[in-house]
Amino acid sequence: IFLLAIKQNMKNTFFIDGTNASGTGIIEKLFAYYNTKFLLIDEIEKMSKRDQNTLLNLLETGILTSTKVKKQGELQFTGLKVFATTNNIDLISKPLRSRFLELALPEYKFEKFCDIAIKLLAERNHLGSKIAIKIAVVVWKDMDSKDIRDVLKLGKIVTSIDEVERIAKTLKKYSTERRGSEV
Numbered sequence: 001i002f003l004l005a006i007k008q009n010m011k012n013t014f015f016i017d018g019t020n021a022s023g024t025g026i027i028e029k030l031f032a033y034y035n036t037k038f039l040l041i042d043e044i045e046k047m048s049k050r051d052q053n054t055l056l057n058l059l060e061t062g063i064l065t066s067t068k069v070k071k072q073g074e075l076q077f078t079g080l081k082v083f084a085t086t087n088n089i090d091l092i093s094k095p096l097r098s099r100f101l102e103l104a105l106p107e108y109k110f111e112k113f114c115d116i117a118i119k120l121l122a123e124r125n126h127l128g129s130k131i132a133i134k135i136a137v138v139v140w141k142d143m144d145s146k147d148i149r150d151v152l153k154l155g156k157i158v159t160s161i162d163e164v165e166r167i168a169k170t171l172k173k174y175s176t177e178r179r180g181s182e183v
Contacts, residue, residue, distance in 0.1 A: 001120070001148060002105070003040040003085055012037040018046040018084075023054025027066050030058075034075055044084040045091035052096045055082070059099035107146055117151045125155040134161050138168045 007013045014036045016026060021041070030036060044052065058064050059082055064075045084100065086092060108116065117136035121127040127135075132151075135158065139150045142165065153171070158164050 001116070003042050003083060006038060006083060007040055010038050013040055014038070015040045016042070018043040021047050021051065023047075023051035026051075027054060027064060030064055030077075031066060031073065031075060034077075036077065037079060037081065039080060039082045041082070041084040043086065044096075045086040045088050049093050052093045056095055056099065058082075059096070108148070110140055113140060113146065113148070113151075116148055120148065120152060121155045124152065127155055127158075131158065131161045131164065134164045135168075138164050143168055143172050 003015065007015050012035050014029065014033050016029075016039070018041055030039070041047075058077070058080070062077045062080055064077065066073055082100075089097070089102065114133055114136040117139075118129050118132040121132040121135065122129070132155070135151055135154045139145050139147075139154060143150060154164065154168060157167055
């Protein structure tokens, strides 16, 4: 969500999903989008160490080099800002980590969680604030989750405020996380 907000509000952004990214693919895309000012990498820890290491020189010098037979060349990015997110900082190579300023975002407080739920559910699912608040409350209190993705999951399913608690209870009862502990 943090990276998507940057993407929506800044010009010349390039968004990469780390789960499907390769170093070669990133290089090819950046050569194609040489005006990139903001490189956004979501879940960078999902990239292999080898693919993570293709970013080292770019982050250190702003220079991107390709030595592929059909695409040889060098690009100098002036003022390129790279933002990356991770769910597990320990899965990022040490040389790559050393090139980032690391920030740990604190967990949401309940009020902020509700504000974000209202905004996201209105934008993505066209849900009103009453149902969005109900979803946020149920996710936070009944499902015992502080993950905004749980709000989004419920937002995709529910069609009325009356369904929120019932669907949340069903999701909680049959979630794969709970099944593993009850078997």
